[in-house]
Amino acid sequence: MSQQTDNTPPRRLAAGREWRTLGVVAAAALAVRAVLFIGWLSSPLRNFHLVPGLDMQSLLRYGAWDTGAVRPLFSLHRVLIASIRLCCGAEHLVETLAVIQLLCGTATAVLTAYAAFRLWGRRRAALAAGLIAAFYAPAAMYELSMLQETLQLFAFTASLAGILRARKHGFSLSYALTAGALLGLASCGRPTALLWVFAALAWCGYAAWRRGRLRRVGAVAGGVLAVWVLVSAFNWHFSEYYGPFFNVFGYSATVNAAAPAADQAVAAAPAPAVNSSPVAVLFRIGVNALSRLPNVFLAHEIPDNLNYYFIRDYFPELKLLIGPGLLVPFALAGMVLAVVSGRFLKRDGVILLALFSLALPICANHPMGRYRLILLAPFALLAVEAVRIGFSRPRRRWGVIAVAVLAGAFLINPIPKGRFWRSSDFVAWALALEQPGGRVNAESLATLVEGYRLSGSESTAMNLLIRLIELREYDAAERLIADALPGGRVNPSLLRYYGAMLELERGDPAGAEVLLRQVEPARLDDLSVKYYFLCAETALRQGKRDEARQLYRRALAEPDFFGFRPMIEAALRKLDGSPAEPVEE
Numbered sequence: 233m234s235q236q237t238d239n240t241p242p243r244r245l246a247a248g249r250e251w252r253t254l255g256v257v258a259a260a261a262l263a264v265r266a267v268l269f270i271g272w273l274s275s276p277l278r279n280f281h282l283v284p285g286l287d288m289q290s291l292l293r294y295g296a297w298d299t300g301a302v303r304p305l306f307s308l309h310r311v312l313i314a315s316i317r318l319c320c321g322a323e324h325l326v327e328t329l330a331v332i333q334l335l336c337g338t339a340t341a342v343l344t345a346y347a348a349f350r351l352w353g354r355r356r357a358a359l360a361a362g363l364i365a366a367f368y369a370p371a372a373m374y375e376l377s378m379l380q381e382t383l384q385l386f387a388f389t390a391s392l393a394g395i396l397r398a399r400k401h402g403f404s405l406s407y408a409l410t411a412g413a414l415l416g417l418a419s420c421g422r423p424t425a426l427l428w429v430f431a432a433l434a435w436c437g438y439a440a441w442r443r444g445r446l447r448r449v450g451a452v453a454g455g456v457l458a459v460w461v462l463v464s465a466f467n468w469h470f471s472e473y474y475g476p477f478f479n480v481f482g483y484s485a486t487v488n489a490a491a492p493a494a495d496q497a498v499a500a501a502p503a504p505a506v507n508s509s510p511v512a513v514l515f516r517i518g519v520n521a522l523s524r525l526p527n528v529f530l531a532h533e534i535p536d537n538l539n540y541y542f543i544r545d546y547f548p549e550l551k552l553l554i555g556p557g558l559l560v561p562f563a564l565a566g567m568v569l570a571v572v573s574g575r576f577l578k579r580d581g582v583i584l585l586a587l588f589s590l591a592l593p594i595c596a597n598h599p600m601g602r603y604r605l606i607l608l609a610p611f612a613l614l615a616v617e618a619v620r621i622g623f624s625r626p627r628r629r630w631g632v633i634a635v636a637v638l639a640g641a642f643l644i645n646p647i648p649k650g651r652f653w654r655s656s657d658f659v660a661w662a663l664a665l666e667q668p669g670g671r672v673n674a675e676s677l678a679t680l681v682e683g684y685r686l687s688g689s690e691s692t693a694m695n696l697l698i699r700l701i702e703l704r705e706y707d708a709a710e711r712l713i714a715d716a717l718p719g720g721r722v723n724p725s726l727l728r729y730y731g732a733m734l735e736l737e738r739g740d741p742a743g744a745e746v747l748l749r750q751v752e753p754a755r756l757d758d759l760s761v762k763y764y765f766l767c768a769e770t771a772l773r774q775g776k777r778d779e780a781r782q783l784y785r786r787a788l789a790e791p792d793f794f795g796f797r798p799m800i801e802a803a804l805r806k807l808d809g810s811p812a813e814p815v816e817e
Contacts, residue, residue, distance in 0.1 A: 249355050250355070253345060253349070253355050253358050254342050256362075257345045257358075258342050260363060261338040261366035262338050264372070264553070265375070268375075268549050268550075269330065269331070271549045276664035276667075278326070279665075279667035279668060280378070281378045283660050283663045283664050283667070284663075285660075286537045286538070286660065288377065291310075291378060291379065291380060292313060292325070292378055294310050294313075295309065295310040296317060296322075297310075297317075298314070298317050304467075304471060305467055305470070306420055306467055307380065307420060308383040308384075308387055308421065310421075312329065313325070316328050316329060316332075326378060330375070330376055333374075333383070336382050336386040337372065337375040337382060337385075338366070340365055340382075340609070341362050341366035343386075343392070343609070344361050344365040344608070345358045345359065345363075346362075346396075346397075347361070347389070347392055347393050347609060347613065348361040348613060350393070350397065350399070351396065351580070351582070351583070351613070357620060361616045362612075364615060365389075367553045367554045368553065368608055368612070369540070369544060369550045369553035370555070370556060370605060372550065373538065373543055377537075379537060379538075380421075381602050384422065385605055385609075387414070387425070388425050388606050390418070391411070391414040391417070391429075392432075392582075392586055392609060394415070395415070395436055395582075396582070397410075398452065399439050399440075402443065402445060402448070403440050403443075404448070405448075408449070408451035408454075408455065409451050409454065410455065411436070411455060412451065412452040412457075413455040413458065413459050414455075415428075415429045415452070415456050415459075416429070416455060416458070416476075419456075420460070420463050421477065421478060422478055422480070424590065424606060425590060426477065427589045427593055428586060428589040429456060430589075431585050432589075436449045436452050463476035484517050484596050484597055485508075487596075487597045488513070488517045488520045488596070518596075520595075521592050521593075522592075524595035524599060525591060527595070527599045528604060529563070529567075530560070530644075531561060533556050533600075534601055534604075535652070536602050537602060538602065539652065540555075540601055541651060541653065542652070542653050542654070542658075543657075556601075559612070560611065561642045561645045562615035563610070563611035563615045564641040565614075565615075565618040565634070565637045565638040565641040566613075566614030566616070566617040566618035566621070567587070569621040569634055569637055570617055571584075572633065573621050573624075573630070575621070583610050583613050583614060583617070584610075586610050587607060591607065594606070594607075618638060621634055622634030622635065622638075655687040655691045655692045656691055658679055658686075658692050659691050659695050662679040662680045663676070665679060672699045672702060677700075680692055680695055680696040680699070688719055689722075690721060690722045693712065693716045693721075693722045693727075694722070694726060696712060697713065697727075697730055698730070701730065701733065701734065706737065709730070709734055710734060723755055725750075725755040725756055726755070726756065726759075729747075729748070729756060729766070731747045732748045732751070732766060733766060735747060736766070736769065736773070741770045741771075741774050742774065745770050748766065748767050751763065758791070758794075761790040761791065761800075762794065764784075764786045764790060765784070765787045765803075768780045768784045768803070769803075771783060777807060780807060781808070787800050788800055788801070
């Protein structure tokens, strides 16, 4: 029906088109996440929260408020975990958390589309921005993990949509207070979005001033302050911790004690912090953040707890989605074109404001992939804006400029050669394959074998060696030791220690002794107590009772992290002729 014969008000027609577009984005996001969730249920990813060293165990423990083991401290992630435990118990905690995070990812896509509507009022642009957010593979990956990145991203995107909605309604009291509350929630816990809060308040003030309604911005600030006060009161009541944000200053100071030139593709362990005044430390953090800022616009994801490139290859459902290699160059081109065209002085300004006010705190440490995820909405909006500017008039001029800028963005982000896999990725995947029972299986062994073949690293070699010994695959274990020793990438003392264990198991204590004499105990770290116990056992089996007695006593003097002391004491009593007490296994 034509507009002339349709009596529906234009405003209602526009609202209908907007809701239909948001519905399409929501449906697409839900469909993708349903497929991912079904694949996740039978994937080792489901067990990643049982793998030590990935932060997931710690984060789940921080939300276990019902156990009394931790004091409640507010963050959206911890509140969500505590709420799930309260309502559903801990039995299906991981599955419930994954479903809720997938729904938050869907909401993030819808809010990104909504923000595009408020900025440009164009259905196609909103649809494109929303679908980019819905189909972004790293975001979907983190939604299926137990990390807090998904909720951080959702809270920020909601705050961006909130201030745009408040502007649409002239910063009336209810919308302004809601926008302020969303800004406050986005900054609570990990303070990545703290700078964004002040930038957003400044933008709201400017937008309200242009409409002659500057006083109404006080309601936005009031909403922020109300959330901060309430969260601070919660933290003080339960944990005697003042403030709504985690104190990350000490960690940032430690990270920035080293020169930024030492940054690598994968962030190395931070150097010890040096004594300095807080002002000097803040200045150093700021300088380093600015120097790292260009890394935000490089397509390569710096891996941290999870490696997107490894997970994508081992969880192939992610290959169907958009990766950073496509999104980041488009976003970079959109940013450049927004500046060149002057649109940053208009509605695009809030996108760039959000981008840089979030990027700077991220770069205060290292712009790793999990931290950069919070930039998804600005990246999606800028990627769409690159295309919009390319098709703007005069199209012949802007089309050429857009193509040139986009080509430059891809030129500095070339298609990578090889695979960005780490040895720790193979170890984590193998450990996840062994869960929940912790039993070695053919798949976990095959994963470690592949990891060792590709990297030859100590972590894969030692995990593989321990499992081969556990399975009594002694020939394969000896071949692994013989292969790893000449390479120099694996601690030779560790290899010889386990080699001696193999010789002793095979009934050759003399051969075990030869290997143990080549071991440097200082390079065994926590294993020193086991080393001296093994030396004592080797001496005893050769009839060297006095030497064995001395070695048992030396083992007792070493730090015992494994509960070995009762076994050593029992062996010593048996050697001295006293009746041995039963040792608990």
